[in-house]
Amino acid sequence: MFICAFKPKRKHLVFGGLIMAAAICAVCLFSCKGESASVMKKANLSAATNEERVAFLEQFGWEVKAEAVQVKDVVIPAEFSDVYKKYNEIQTAQGFDLSDYHGKQVKQYAYAVTNYPGYEGEVRANLLVYAGNVIGGDICSLTLDGFMHGFKMPSQK
Incomplete structure (x- = not known):
């Protein structure tokens, strides 16, 4: 049996978390608002x-x-x-x-x-x-x- 372990650096975890949060926000901005909501903005x-x-x-x-x-x-x-x-x-x-x-x-x-x-x-x-x-x-x-x-x-x- 072979076991591999690694310990990521804290700055890599923080950076990865920020990228993930930005991606989630982008998806919500572009898909959560329906057509009617965009019509109402106008x-x-x-x-x-x-x-x-x-x-x-x-x-x-x-x-x-x-x-x-x-x-x-x-x-x-x-x-x-x-x-x-x-x-x-x-x-x-x-x-x-x-x-x-x-x-x-x-x-x-x-x-x-x-x-x-x-x-x-x-x-x-x-x-x-x-x-x-x-x-x-x-x-x-x-x-x-x-x-x-x-x-x-x-x-x-």
Whole structure:
């Protein structure tokens, strides 16, 4: 039986660890962000006025009625329930993260969508706005067994 042992120098271990960490960071930067997140980086997030909120939705191809059908104050919970964790998954997939707003009061603006592809029921665009900027939101149907997704327009079915 033949046994071979070696003891690497500490500086080689540190250097190897730094290279490995840099490689992991590079992989995360290029693969962890989805297409929707990169689209959101290019979007104008200004939402201080009704016109800016409507323009925000129009960036994604949505046509909405001119005025919000509902405006209310919402507090982002300090701790997310399972439901809120799932909702935040929709947000992170499109480049937002509501965990940055734990315990904060935000405005929710709901707009009636008039051009959802292939669907005739009522659809709402919900915007979460903090300090005049969109921090999240969704497009959803108003039926119990409906749908909810990010701002990206789905393809025609």
